[in-house]
Amino acid sequence: MEQEATYRGTVYPWQCDHVGHMNIMWYVGKFDQANWNLFARLGLTPSYLRGSGRGMAAVQQNITYKRELLAGDIVEIRSHLLEIRDKSIRFRHDMINADTGEIAAFCEITGVHTDRSLRKSVLFTDDIREIALRHLAEPAEA
Template sequence: MRELTYRGVVYPWHCDHMGHMNVMWYAGKFDEATWNLLSLFGLTVKYMKQENTGTVAAEQRTFYKQELLAGMTVYIKSGIIEVKDKSIKFFHEMRNCDTDEIAAITFYTGIYIDNKERKPCSIPEEIKKLAADFVTSEIPQP
């Protein structure tokens, strides 16, 4: 299942000397989508603070498909590829709202950690069960 996890605008200050959105802003928009995706299955900031846990990105691979310019609107749909004991693999697909063309795709491996120990720990079973509902076989191709 792919879920809408972000919708926004490319502002002029997002653009670099080439006139298109700089890679740092793709990463920022993907990060916002990540927090929205995690919250869909219970990994909210409130939950992680209560449990003294967190998430870290262990790997990120991004593929840029199309330039985005100031004034364009984008949306991101996300899905989970795999849920393991201590990690979740997921993706985000950013699309141009006007053309529906893919602007970028990113793949993440996130690790669940114990904030006190600063080490990976097991994702709680109830969270894994909820996350499993968002696993999809419709994985975008770079």
Template sequence: MMIETYRGVVYPYQLDHMGHMNVQWYTEKFDEANWHLFSRAGLSAAYFREHKKGMAAVQQTTKYHAEALAGDLLQCRSGVMDIHEKTLFILHEMYNSETQKLIATTELICAHLDRETRHACPFPPTVRDTAKLLLIKPD
């Protein structure tokens, strides 16, 4: 299931010398989308604080499909591609909100971390069950 995880705008200061949004801002907007998806999966800020856990991206692949220009309204839709014992496989799609044109996609592998040991650790069963509800169904 893909859910909306981000809405925003491209500001002039986010443009590069080519006149379109610089790659660093795609990453920032996808990162913001991540935290909304994590929260929907039961990995909220309160969960991280209470259990001394965290999440870390260990691999990210971004594909750029169209330019994002100053003033463009953007929207991200996100879902879980797979969940393993200690990792989530995530897909984010960024669209132009007005035209619905696909702007970019990013796929991430994110590890669930114990912040004290600094190592990956298993998700609790409740998180696994909730994350499964966000699995993207194949077409």
């Protein structure tokens, strides 16, 4: 299933390291921005999280780097929900060089739905589970 972009931006010169390509800290930052757009699509909006006292915590994150990104490159991230469980979701972000269409990196993350005051995992609401089930998708081959 084709997904809309969850992030679109530019690689700036100050995001590049001594080798001349985007430093790994910026990959993580761009993937993090995509997280919040994906979460909002699933009903985990800022107003829901604030109003319910809930949060999302990453418990595992694996990044695979495929191609360099250089200053001036336009980056797009497309996100795919891979799995929903009672208290957690697993999803993948594909970071694409928008000019070449090549996957520059991909990231798979497991996130847990939490009660911020109890600091414990909690069940997703039925509404969020229903939305998430409609968003389950297979990622593009890398």
